[in-house]
Amino acid sequence: MTEATGVDELVTETADRLFTQICDHESVQNAEAAGAAPEIWSAFAETGFPWISIDEDRGGSGGTLLDALEVLRLVGYHAAPIPAAETGVLGGWLLASSGHEIPAGPVTVLPNGNNITASVSGDQMTLAGTCTRVPWARIAERIAVLVEVDGQSMVASVNPKDCVIQPMTNMAGEPRDTVCFDGAIAPASPCVAGVNPESFRFRGALSRAALMAGAIEKMSQLTVTYTNDRIQFGRPVARFQAVQQHLVWGAQEAALARMAAETAGREANRGPAFFEIAAAKLITNQAAARATKACHQAHGAMGMTQEYPLHHYSRRLWSWRKEYGGDAEWSKWLGNAAVSQGAEGLYALVTGGSSVLS
Amino acid sequence: MSDLTEDQIRSDLDSILERRSAGTRLTTMGAGSDDLDDGRRYLATTVDGGWHVPTWPQQHGGRGASPSQNALIGRLLREFVVPDLYPFAIGLGMVGPALLAHGTETQQDEWLRPIASGASIWCQMFSEPEAGSDLANVALKADQDGEEWVLSGQKTWTSRAMWADWAICLARTDPDQPKHKGLTMFSLPIDTPGVEVRPLTQMNRDAHFSEVFVSDARVLDSWRIGERGEGWRVAMTVLAHERAGGGSRGGGDGNARGVRVPGWISDLQALGVAEEQVWRDEVSKIYAHDSVSRWTSQRAADEARATGVPGPAGSGAKLRTVKSYKDRAYLTNRSGGSYGMLSEGPGYIETMTAPSMSIRGGTDEIQRNILGERVLGLPGEPRLDRDAPWRESRRGLL
Numbered sequence: 001m002t003e004a005t006g007v008d009e010l011v012t013e014t015a016d017r018l019f020t021q022i023c024d025h026e027s028v029q030n031a032e033a034a035g036a037a038p039e040i041w042s043a044f045a046e047t048g049f050p051w052i053s054i055d056e057d058r059g060g061s062g063g064t065l066l067d068a069l070e071v072l073r074l075v076g077y078h079a080a081p082i083p084a085a086e087t088g089v090l091g092g093w094l095l096a097s098s099g100h101e102i103p104a105g106p107v108t109v110l111p112n113g114n115n116i117t118a119s120v121s122g123d124q125m126t127l128a129g130t131c132t133r134v135p136w137a138r139i140a141e142r143i144a145v146l147v148e149v150d151g152q153s154m155v156a157s158v159n160p161k162d163c164v165i166q167p168m169t170n171m172a173g174e175p176r177d178t179v180c181f182d183g184a185i186a187p188a189s190p191c192v193a194g195v196n197p198e199s200f201r202f203r204g205a206l207s208r209a210a211l212m213a214g215a216i217e218k219m220s221q222l223t224v225t226y227t228n229d230r231i232q233f234g235r236p237v238a239r240f241q242a243v244q245q246h247l248v249w250g251a252q253e254a255a256l257a258r259m260a261a262e263t264a265g266r267e268a269n270r271g272p273a274f275f276e277i278a279a280a281k282l283i284t285n286q287a288a289a290r291a292t293k294a295c296h297q298a299h300g301a302m303g304m305t306q307e308y309p310l311h312h313y314s315r316r317l318w319s320w321r322k323e324y325g326g327d328a329e330w331s332k333w334l335g336n337a338a339v340s341q342g343a344e345g346l347y348a349l350v351t352g353g354s355s356v357l358s
Numbered sequence: 359m360s361d362l363t364e365d366q367i368r369s370d371l372d373s374i375l376e377r378r379s380a381g382t383r384l385t386t387m388g389a390g391s392d393d394l395d396d397g398r399r400y401l402a403t404t405v406d407g408g409w410h411v412p413t414w415p416q417q418h419g420g421r422g423a424s425p426s427q428n429a430l431i432g433r434l435l436r437e438f439v440v441p442d443l444y445p446f447a448i449g450l451g452m453v454g455p456a457l458l459a460h461g462t463e464t465q466q467d468e469w470l471r472p473i474a475s476g477a478s479i480w481c482q483m484f485s486e487p488e489a490g491s492d493l494a495n496v497a498l499k500a501d502q503d504g505e506e507w508v509l510s511g512q513k514t515w516t517s518r519a520m521w522a523d524w525a526i527c528l529a530r531t532d533p534d535q536p537k538h539k540g541l542t543m544f545s546l547p548i549d550t551p552g553v554e555v556r557p558l559t560q561m562n563r564d565a566h567f568s569e570v571f572v573s574d575a576r577v578l579d580s581w582r583i584g585e586r587g588e589g590w591r592v593a594m595t596v597l598a599h600e601r602a603g604g605g606s607r608g609g610g611d612g613n614a615r616g617v618r619v620p621g622w623i624s625d626l627q628a629l630g631v632a633e634e635q636v637w638r639d640e641v642s643k644i645y646a647h648d649s650v651s652r653w654t655s656q657r658a659a660d661e662a663r664a665t666g667v668p669g670p671a672g673s674g675a676k677l678r679t680v681k682s683y684k685d686r687a688y689l690t691n692r693s694g695g696s697y698g699m700l701s702e703g704p705g706y707i708e709t710m711t712a713p714s715m716s717i718r719g720g721t722d723e724i725q726r727n728i729l730g731e732r733v734l735g736l737p738g739e740p741r742l743d744r745d746a747p748w749r750e751s752r753r754g755l756l
Contacts, residue, residue: 296713
């Protein structure tokens with residue numbers, strides 16, 4: 001591990017190389033039509049990538065949250081059609097922090113599990129209710145369901161075969177299924193302190209910020225390459241000032257999103273990072289809107305076709321932007337946090353972040 | 359025809375068309391729809407009265423209307439259900455006016471009425487892989503062979519090609535002339551042997567535009583529109599009408615006279631978001647912009663009618679209309695909260711279509727160039743390839 005970034009560069013270089021090999025435009029396109037990409041998942045899982053940041057003695061691959069987030073950034077960068085965040089930093093984290101076994105296959109979670117009701121009897125939980133927009137439920141081996149029972153956060157490790165799953169997709173064609181739990185019974189156990197619906201929501205937002213930072217960066221790079229290759233009026237369109245302005249927007253949003261996601265990841269790796277995560281999700285959400293606008297415009301008609309890869313990134317960004325909190329939700333949260341500190345506390349909050357809040 | 363009063367027009371339209379209501383919902387620019395029937399029925403219903411293209415001569419499906427009468431009919435039509443005429447728009451809005459300006463009497467007799475009645479759909483074979491914004495760089499060649507021309511090359515982004523009966527095609531007839539000068543415009547049936555249409559699937563899943571491959575397609579000289587070497591002038595007429603028509607009749611929903619709340623706002627009300635202050639601000643801003651946008655489009659259209667030639671106001675109208683569409687699409691999509699991420703969510707098809715609006719029919723950048731040069735009198739973009747023979751300039755001089 002290098003001191004400078006705190007990220008295991010061997011891990012991220014290997015992941016980048018792997019995705020470069022197996023995750024090209026065509027395979028992402030095919031995964032959308034098929035609703036899954038078993039080959040990409042197998043190659044990703046073979047090296048233990050999904051379980052980074054989960055302790056080895058709990059069945060994970062070890063490493064830090066920072067390493068895991070860096071891999072997620074690469075998942076976004078390559079538009080890899082796999083439940084990487086769900087299996088690791090979200091579902092794996094829930095299962096490990098409640099003593100459940102980590103399965104060999106993909107895991108998913110409920111991004112919005114508020115309307116699930118649960119009754120506990122011994123170490124069994126009976127679940128009822130329906131959840132929409134569950135990522136990749138159709139291919140999951142387990143659904144890690146986090147619920148509060150009598151004020152205690154508990155995780156049930158649900159076998160999807162005990163549920164009714166209706167396939168749905170997000171704007172990018174990624175599975176976001178509807179899962180009906182009625183009557184499902186699953187082993188359940190309490191979570192360690194600090195793992196609860198509130199901290200889960202923030203961790204979900206952090207995972208999306210990392211994915212989005214990667215996707216924005218790739219979009220920006222695609223746009224620079226395309227506009228340098230595309231010749232109109234006798235020169236590459238990148239030489240036109242109006243196009244250069246779009247390129248600058250793409251690049252600065254990529255830098256901004258990555259900075260915000262990495263700052264939040266670093267703080268979260270150290271301790272509570274509510275403020276930094278809220279800010280990172282809002283910043284990447286807004287960066288996604290501006291960057292997709294600029295990158296699409298600079299690509300012209302080519303960017304609107306399915307034959308060219310830009311849409312893999314723009315459609316994912318439009319979807320992820322709304323997952324684990326849209327602009328309004330995080331704006332409100334940040335606004336409330338600022339108000340709670342009063343006028344005198346504002347500067348301290350902006351410079352000190354979560355350390356001031358806790 | 360002598361001018362009719364407002365009441366006479368309304369009563370005539372009432373006898374053939376349905377009134378628009380707050381519940382009227384139509385697609386815009388065909389997004390998410392492959393329907394040809396509604397438009398065809400509407401055009402067949404209105405062609406005898408010449409209601410949809412009132413300024414065209416009566417024998418061609420119009421009613422020879424004066425500019426003021428035409429403007430009045432246009433306003434009154436907004437009270438009625440006019441379907442999204444996207445499939446028919448090239449013929450009605452672009453080829454028709456170009457034929458009236460540049461076509462022979464025989465061509466007008468043969469082609470105009472079927473356009474007005476919805477019987478024939480036209481597409482526009484203009485853009486090529488190397489000629490998008492730089493349209494004058496087209497390479498598809500046409501060689502004369504007696505009373506025929508032989509066309510070979512490739513077009514792309516040809517919208518509506520898979521529905522079309524006819525195409526107008528911009529071709530290179532003299533590669534030794536500078537790029538704007540060696541072009542000629544032709545019409546050809548899309549089923550001409552040697553013409554192959556291959557649809558491209560778009561990000562929004564529509565397949566409304568195509569690549570068109572042309573190999574040794576034979577075209578009659580009597581189908582040539584304008585003189586040899588005048589293709590660019592004809593193309594400019596077509597494109598000026600495209601811009602001016604961007605925000606005109608048909609399509610969209612709400613914003614009609616007598617309909618106080620546009621459909622997209624009542625949808626937001628139904629979702630409950632219109633009650634929040636922040637949303638109200640956004641809705642009001644878009645509504646205001648939308649209204650100005652509509653007036654700009656009407657002004658551009660009125661100017662075009664008065665002078666007979668669409669001017670740069672059409673570029674302003676297109677920029678505004680596009681911004682309106684995008685703002686509405688994104689707001690509607692966000693109104694669904696996290697449901698908005700689903701491909702079944704609110705505003706899905708509009709959001710997937712929105713980026714194309716600033717690109718198709720001339721990019722925002724091209725429209726702003728037109729405004730800069732022709733309205734503000736700013737210096738033009740330097741064009742080093744303007745006077746060089748196309749044969750030398752085509753690959754780029756810089």
